[in-house]
Amino acid sequence: MTLSAEQELLAPITLRSELPAETLREMYHYMALARALDERMWLLNRAGKAPFVISCQGHEAAQVGAAFALQRGKDFTLPYYRGLASVLVMGMTPTEVMLALFARAADPSSGGRQMPAHYGSRRLKIVTQSSPVGTQIAHAAGISLAEKIKGGDAVAWTSFGEGTTSQGDFHEALNLAAVHRLPAIFQCENNEYAISVPIRQQMAVNSVADRALAYGMPGVSVDGTDLLAVYEVTRRAVERARRGDGPTLIEARVVRLTAHSSDDNDRTYRPQRELRSLRQHDPLARFVAYLHDHDLLSEAEAQELRAQIAAEVDAATEAAEQAALPDPETLADHVYGS
Amino acid sequence: MSELNVLEAIRQGIDEMMAADERVFVFGEDVGKRGGVFRVTEGLLDKYGPLRIIDAPLAESVIVGACIGAAMNDTLPIAEIQFADFIAPAFNQIVQEAARIRYRSNGDWNVPMVIRAPYGGGIHGALYHSQSIEATFAHIPGLKVVAPSTPYDAKGLIKSAVEDADPVLFLEHKKTYRLIKGSVPASDYRVPIGLADVKRSGSDLSVFTYGLMLHYCLEAAQTLERAGTSVEVVDLRSLRPLDTATILDSVRKTGKALIVHEDNLTGGFGGEVAALIAEHVFEYLDGPITRLGAPDVPAMPYAKPLEDAFMLNPLKIATAMRTLAAY
Numbered sequence: 001m002t003l004s005a006e007q008e009l010l011a012p013i014t015l016r017s018e019l020p021a022e023t024l025r026e027m028y029h030y031m032a033l034a035r036a037l038d039e040r041m042w043l044l045n046r047a048g049k050a051p052f053v054i055s056c057q058g059h060e061a062a063q064v065g066a067a068f069a070l071q072r073g074k075d076f077t078l079p080y081y082r083g084l085a086s087v088l089v090m091g092m093t094p095t096e097v098m099l100a101l102f103a104r105a106a107d108p109s110s111g112g113r114q115m116p117a118h119y120g121s122r123r124l125k126i127v128t129q130s131s132p133v134g135t136q137i138a139h140a141a142g143i144s145l146a147e148k149i150k151g152g153d154a155v156a157w158t159s160f161g162e163g164t165t166s167q168g169d170f171h172e173a174l175n176l177a178a179v180h181r182l183p184a185i186f187q188c189e190n191n192e193y194a195i196s197v198p199i200r201q202q203m204a205v206n207s208v209a210d211r212a213l214a215y216g217m218p219g220v221s222v223d224g225t226d227l228l229a230v231y232e233v234t235r236r237a238v239e240r241a242r243r244g245d246g247p248t249l250i251e252a253r254v255v256r257l258t259a260h261s262s263d264d265n266d267r268t269y270r271p272q273r274e275l276r277s278l279r280q281h282d283p284l285a286r287f288v289a290y291l292h293d294h295d296l297l298s299e300a301e302a303q304e305l306r307a308q309i310a311a312e313v314d315a316a317t318e319a320a321e322q323a324a325l326p327d328p329e330t331l332a333d334h335v336y337g338s
Numbered sequence: 339m340s341e342l343n344v345l346e347a348i349r350q351g352i353d354e355m356m357a358a359d360e361r362v363f364v365f366g367e368d369v370g371k372r373g374g375v376f377r378v379t380e381g382l383l384d385k386y387g388p389l390r391i392i393d394a395p396l397a398e399s400v401i402v403g404a405c406i407g408a409a410m411n412d413t414l415p416i417a418e419i420q421f422a423d424f425i426a427p428a429f430n431q432i433v434q435e436a437a438r439i440r441y442r443s444n445g446d447w448n449v450p451m452v453i454r455a456p457y458g459g460g461i462h463g464a465l466y467h468s469q470s471i472e473a474t475f476a477h478i479p480g481l482k483v484v485a486p487s488t489p490y491d492a493k494g495l496i497k498s499a500v501e502d503a504d505p506v507l508f509l510e511h512k513k514t515y516r517l518i519k520g521s522v523p524a525s526d527y528r529v530p531i532g533l534a535d536v537k538r539s540g541s542d543l544s545v546f547t548y549g550l551m552l553h554y555c556l557e558a559a560q561t562l563e564r565a566g567t568s569v570e571v572v573d574l575r576s577l578r579p580l581d582t583a584t585i586l587d588s589v590r591k592t593g594k595a596l597i598v599h600e601d602n603l604t605g606g607f608g609g610e611v612a613a614l615i616a617e618h619v620f621e622y623l624d625g626p627i628t629r630l631g632a633p634d635v636p637a638m639p640y641a642k643p644l645e646d647a648f649m650l651n652p653l654k655i656a657t658a659m660r661t662l663a664a665y
Binding site: 076107108109110111112113114118120121122127128130132135137138139140141142143144145146147148149150156168169172173175176179180333334335336337338 | 363365389390392394395397399400402403404405406407408409410411412413415427430431434435438439440441442443444445446447448479480482502503504579
């Protein structure tokens with residue numbers, strides 16, 4: 001890694017005000033939409049209408065910030081199962097998300113075949129994902145390898161939790177991407193828990209970003225509850241990638257505001273004090289405060305936006321609930337193309 | 339028409355596909371300057387350059403995983419696993435990812451890639467350079483598994499595999515690489531995936547096999563011919579999809595079925611063929627469906643007497659043919 005790469009990525013983030021107010025409000029919209037959808041999914045789960053929910057809550061700033069640095073329809077995103085906010089920014093609609101929650105035939109990710117939160121859409125270049133963690137990191141390396149072979153300038157952005165960095169595929173993929181200076185961005189959303197296992201039992205380094213040095217690529221650790229910081233770091237990484245200067249590892253330090261999933265109970269392993277203080281790190285509250293402080297969003301506007309989002313979530317829920325289930329006759333479809 | 343060995347035929351197939359379509363590239367260990375440890379990709383680096391003949395880091399999971407990603411970004415990757423014995427680290431990528439991507443995305447995404455893997459023994463490769471891995475992977479829907487045994491089939495099948503819209507595990511028996519020669523036409527032909535080939539027509543007994551064992555079976559069949567027993571030898575070529583029609587037709591004709599593979603017997607691919615025959619043409623059978631495979635030991639040992647004891651040969655096969663023919 002060159003010193004200039006480090007300097008470039010770690011340069012003080014001072015460009016916030018350069019983003020138009022309209023963009024900042026749009027960013028807030030996606031964060032709030034992701035949160036509202038996520039909360040509704042938990043309600044539907046507790047009401048017995050959705051067997052499984054896995055949450056994005058606490059990761060919204062890291063994902064919206066990163067996704068805004070990507071080009072929709074051009075760049076590839078390979079999110080993991082907490083990637084709700086990232087796929088919304090890349091173009092997936094609330095109704096499409098809800099179709100997956102209810103396992104409906106029209107679910108664009110899988111036609112009701114996969115558990116919810118296994119996002120995918122070829123049209124949006126959101127790459128289909130599985131449940132074994134870390135496999136998508138290798139795919140991101142391969143997508144960017146193909147991009148290099150073709151001489152294109154799209155980038156591949158992939159996300160994963162800090163637990164996944166223990167997987168071999170994380171190591172193999174980052175190594176490959178660095179060797180060939182591939183246009184890939186590896187975003188680790190470090191919420192300090194792999195289900196119940198805390199980060200201290202996952203790795204001995206202080207930051208996932210430290211590992212980048214061993215691969216010969218820049219690694220940056222950023223406060224993942226600070227949307228604009230993540231946006232700026234990712235924007236620089238994307239620029240580097242498009243220029244042909246290679247991949248970047250970004251650690252976005254986030255909080256997991258919920259249990260691992262609807263089948264988990266985090267009170268059995270998280271200290272009480274931590275559970276009580278979680279909301280103090282809520283990225284959504286932080287960004288609202290920022291917008292208020294900079295007179296970019298009035299309380300009236302915020303209320304109006306929330307009402308609009310609530311209506312959007314209601315409509316998405318209703319449309320998805322009423323949509324048809326998959327026909328058992330389609331069970332054997334799409335095993336092979338021919 | 340030229341006389342090629344299996345290795346040359348595969349190389350020619352890859353070369354012609356790369357010349358015809360710039361989306362095709364090769365990714366594997368030592369495939370560049372060295373031309374592969376068996377020389378299958380020899381000369382291709384000079385011809386196509388380092389962006390299309392790429393030496394991979396020594397990491398099988400990302401060899402396959404990166405090719406999956408590349409296949410989803412409009413290229414046609416050929417991954418080389420240096421020895422089939424080393425494919426285990428890539429199992430997750432092959433089975434959970436490559437094979438399931440079309441299905442799990444409801445047909446939205448697909449993975450047009452080839453995974454080449456030299457397999458099989460009889461070459462003093464010991465436990466970890468001799469394995470037969472086909473049964474494990476042929477179990478997986480979404481994956482195609484082919485195992486050609488002649489130069490003609492190898493070239494025709496590698497071209498079909500590169501063009502296929504789904505992942506194809508392309509198994510190359512390494513003992514056939516230089517041992518087996520045959521004529522290969524200059525024309526741009528294909529051998530379709532999913533079709534077996536009756537390599538020898540006969541009336542008393544049907545033998546179903548693939549890979550190196552095909553050649554041993556043909557030799558054994560010739561021995562029996564001299565004693566007046568007419569053996570039909572069917573080269574399965576493609577294990578998934580499997581050409582059940584050709585298998586069943588053959589048994590309807592001869593009434594006797596022997597399945598021969600180099601892999602060990604229990605849970606081997608022969609069990610699948612035997613079950614198909616038992617289910618669909620039971621009333622045509624005139625003898626027990628018989629399987630011949632390696633003993634159920636973990637893998638092939640190195641020392642010659644042990645390797646010989648493990649491997650089938652034309653003599654052992656001829657004995658099994660005679661027993662079944664006499665039933």
